[in-house]
Amino acid sequence: MADISLGGEPRAVDGIQSSYMAQVQRRRLYGGLTLLIFVVLMAAGFNVADSRNAGGFWDGLHQIGDYPAEVLSEAWEKRADLPGLIAKYFPALVETINIAAVSTLIGAIGGLFLSLLGTRGLAKWPRLIPLFRRISDIMRAVPEIVIALVLIFVLGGGPVPAIIAIAIHTAGALGKMFSEVAENADLKPVEGLASTGATWSQRMLLGVLPQVAPNYLSYSLLRFEINIRASAILGFVGAGGIGYELRNAMGWGAGRFDDAAAIFILLFGTIVFFDQVSSRYRNRLTEGQGQ
Amino acid sequence: MLTIDALSKRFGENTAVDAANISVDKPTMIGIIGRSGAGKSTLLRMVNRLSDASSGTITFEGEEISALRGAAKRDWQSRCAMIFQQFNLVPRMDVVSNVLHGTLNKRSTFATMFNLYPQSDIHKAIEILDRLGIAEQAPKRAEALSGGQQQRVAIARALMQDPKIILADEPIASLDPMNAQVVMQALRRIHEEDGRMVIANLHTLDTARRYCDRVIGMRDGRIVFDGTPEQLTTGVARDIYGAGADFSEAATSTEIETLDRAEVREAEAYV
Numbered sequence A: 001m002a003d004i005s006l007g008g009e010p011r012a013v014d015g016i017q018s019s020y021m022a023q024v025q026r027r028r029l030y031g032g033l034t035l036l037i038f039v040v041l042m043a044a045g046f047n048v049a050d051s052r053n054a055g056g057f058w059d060g061l062h063q064i065g066d067y068p069a070e071v072l073s074e075a076w077e078k079r080a081d082l083p084g085l086i087a088k089y090f091p092a093l094v095e096t097i098n099i100a101a102v103s104t105l106i107g108a109i110g111g112l113f114l115s116l117l118g119t120r121g122l123a124k125w126p127r128l129i130p131l132f133r134r135i136s137d138i139m140r141a142v143p144e145i146v147i148a149l150v151l152i153f154v155l156g157g158g159p160v161p162a163i164i165a166i167a168i169h170t171a172g173a174l175g176k177m178f179s180e181v182a183e184n185a186d187l188k189p190v191e192g193l194a195s196t197g198a199t200w201s202q203r204m205l206l207g208v209l210p211q212v213a214p215n216y217l218s219y220s221l222l223r224f225e226i227n228i229r230a231s232a233i234l235g236f237v238g239a240g241g242i243g244y245e246l247r248n249a250m251g252w253g254a255g256r257f258d259d260a261a262a263i264f265i266l267l268f269g270t271i272v273f274f275d276q277v278s279s280r281y282r283n284r285l286t287e288g289q290g291q
Numbered sequence B: 001m002l003t004i005d006a007l008s009k010r011f012g013e014n015t016a017v018d019a020a021n022i023s024v025d026k027p028t029m030i031g032i033i034g035r036s037g038a039g040k041s042t043l044l045r046m047v048n049r050l051s052d053a054s055s056g057t058i059t060f061e062g063e064e065i066s067a068l069r070g071a072a073k074r075d076w077q078s079r080c081a082m083i084f085q086q087f088n089l090v091p092r093m094d095v096v097s098n099v100l101h102g103t104l105n106k107r108s109t110f111a112t113m114f115n116l117y118p119q120s121d122i123h124k125a126i127e128i129l130d131r132l133g134i135a136e137q138a139p140k141r142a143e144a145l146s147g148g149q150q151q152r153v154a155i156a157r158a159l160m161q162d163p164k165i166i167l168a169d170e171p172i173a174s175l176d177p178m179n180a181q182v183v184m185q186a187l188r189r190i191h192e193e194d195g196r197m198v199i200a201n202l203h204t205l206d207t208a209r210r211y212c213d214r215v216i217g218m219r220d221g222r223i224v225f226d227g228t229p230e231q232l233t234t235g236v237a238r239d240i241y242g243a244g245a246d247f248s249e250a251a252t253s254t255e256i257e258t259l260d261r262a263e264v265r266e267a268e269a270y271v
Helices: A010-052 A057-061 A066-077 A079-117 A126-141 A144-155 A159-183 A188-194 A200-237 A242-250 A257-286 B040-048 B070-079 B095-106 B109-113 B119-131 B147-160 B177-194 B205-211 B234-241 B262-270
Strands: B002-011 B014-024 B029-033 B055-060 B080-083 B165-169 B197-201 B214-219 B222-227
Touching (some): A010 A057, A010 B119, A079 A242, A144 A159, A188 A200, A200 A242, A200 A257, A242 A257, B002 B040, B014 B040, B029 B040, B029 B205, B040 B197, B070 B080, B080 B147, B095 B147, B119 B147, B147 B177, B222 B234
Parallel strands (some): B080 B165, B165 B197
Antiparallel strands (some): B002 B014, B002 B055, B214 B222
16 A cells, blocks of 8 residues: 555556546637637627727827826926925815725724624624625615715715715725624634623624724725725815815816826825825734734 | 755844755765754755755756746756645646646746646656556545645656756655655655655654665754764764653654554653
8 A cells, every 4th residue: 555556557547648638628628718708708898888989999099198298297397386285285185084084984883883783693683684784785885976976965065975975885895894704703702701691792892803803903994095095086076175176176278287286196195105004004913913 | 966065044133054065976865854943944945946045055067056046047946846745736726737837837827827738748747647656636636635645746746847856845744654655655766766866854763764865964054964874873863853862763753663662662651
């Protein structure tokens, strides 16, 4: 048994070789067909999209650099004003970041409850798990901008509609991510706490949260980054913040491309800054536990 | 043939390998022994160029290996196969594909993506598997195999590279005694029949004694012994392992036969 057969029966090897070759041929055939179908669908889909396009993809392609070139050249001519403009738009940036921070916080709390109530083994009312899951699906499915537009119509422009819109979407998205983490949590501490007569909220607070907190925080920080972008975009529809200023500045022919450049610099710097900070914290939370 | 000259590896404050000198003039089966953390793995990984040396040189047949970069370095890695303790196969791919990975250095990424290995290579891979006694496992996924079988697939991948040197980093540390014997015999046969150089890190003395022509002992990054298995006395072994007088070779044995020896029974009586 410990011996290695060096010769073996040549026929057996031939059989294995030919059956494996047949398998390889089949796999290559399937792979080639899949590739062919993919290429055909891509080409057909592109042609349909291009024919319905108002301008035409190929006609517009060479103009793709025109707008950035104009912004850059105009901003370069008035480069002396840039520091002043950056200072001018900084309060608007703070407003955008505040919208993102508040909505992330509210959304994370909402997501926490949705996730705990919608996870098998943890839910307070197991029969209602599908209900909470569908609620978080709906919150996730409706784009922020749609909720914001409706709310601006009802409540008027400003940061509050943006906060509510982003918080709703965040709660749905984080509820999904959180419940995936919670599914993998160890249920033994929960059972131990239940044996002492602890209530549901005590069991969750002491038995589940310590296990999942690093992952929850890490997802929330990721969401915060996404929400900064979302809150800047919502400014376009009148929710205040730096997005509103950007929309006013970036229109063609308004002669305010230096303002637009300053806002782009601020946005880019902010996103890089928070990306760096949060990735550092996320690494610490997920890898460097207990150090 | 292979010359390692004053090779060192430092990780910050720690020195993992401290000025190692090894010279090999003909294909030999070499066993490197020592405690865990003695620098055995680091040494092998530097020879394969998986990690870079802090100082010193490695020369193979007149070519300075330690200075190679880019494609030349990968070409060296294809000539110097490595076998790992945890096998390091791709678990979800079938056995033959894993063996064919030995030819990756000669294939473009495009050909690899569409699984376009030549028929001759596929046949050769199955012949190598047959030589190692696991041809029947060819179409299975690597993860479905037992540890001993997976290690033989890893050896087959190494042989597919048609290397001059085979480096084996603790090849049997994850295996039971029976499979350990099969794997060590396979390595020995490759050495004897193909004339390839084999350098194996081993954690048990008797394996090194039984299968190797030359034994190198490492302790705290330094080479403290280099000689034939006969020169490796119990006293030398105690030095290598930093053990006291209660050290017995049989106590570290993974061979089945040694279990019958009286001294093991005594050792077990102490425990």
